[in-house]
Amino acid sequence: MSSPFLRALAFSLAFSGTLAVTPSVFASTSDTDLEPDLDHGQRLHRQCALCHGQYSQGILGGKYPRLAGLPDYYLMKSLTDYRDGTREHAAMTVVGGLRTLSDNDLASLSAYIASIDLDAVHPLDVPTPEGADVENGEDIYKSDCKTCHGRSAEGNKRKESPKLAGQYDGYLFRQIEKFKAGKRMHANDPEDETFVDYNDQDILDIIGFVTTIDDKSDDKN
Structure with missing residues (x-):
């Protein structure tokens, strides 16, 4: 049997489906020189999918968080912080290869992840923790x-x-x-x-x- 890493890699590379795009996905970058490219962002996302899942749905329990549908302005800031070393996480910088990505790469990746409509492609049932009032x-x-x-x-x-x-x-x-x-x-x-x-x-x-x-x-x- 292949390793979980290789299975995840094959799974992510095989993914080429078209996802629903949130109408306002480019709103936060429209006043900058960045030009997000969803197709390019989808290609970059193949590395993210190794940990965060095919649709960036994350993993139940939150070892890897859901990213899909997060605002692109927040994703852009977070990815930039990881790339520039303001935030540290080896998986993000090594597996995700963030150190080598340009601002336009990050804008495209952020726009793509923000555009993923999980309700349409991978509905989540996030549990409420036991004992919560x-x-x-x-x-x-x-x-x-x-x-x-x-x-x-x-x-x-x-x-x-x-x-x-x-x-x-x-x-x-x-x-x-x-x-x-x-x-x-x-x-x-x-x-x-x-x-x-x-x-x-x-x-x-x-x-x-x-x-x-x-x-x-x-x-x-």
Whole structure:
């Protein structure tokens, strides 16, 4: 039997399907000199697919997060940070080959990943973590998180905040722990103390609520 790596490689190289493109996918780069190319972005994505999956759907449990459908402005910033060494992750720079990519490469890759409509090609059922008080999480989210991440956790370009809806709880937990430990900077503010006053249950509740937002989206429209 071939190794998991070789199976993933063959799987990603075989993928050449056409995906739905979000109409606003180029909005964040329209005022720059970058010219995203979705076909080029799809070719570059073959390396990302080795860890994040054929559709960038991530892995249940959040070892590798969902990337599909994240805003292109956020993907572009994150990929640039990894390429330039502001953020470090060997898989991103070695397997993904980010060190050798130009700004236009990153713009094309970001635009392609942002264009992937998982509801159409690979629907996800993101579980709510056991023990979460979703109602308390909703109250905290609407009080402290909505301004930056949006009413439906869709992200906010002006604040460079990512979409949270549809993300795996395990990945969100790990990032919050990094924020608390000072290993990642939250809200582009090195002195940010957003999570200082939250106990473990509060964080569980917030994440629990976020995992339900996609489930409720049809009811909110």
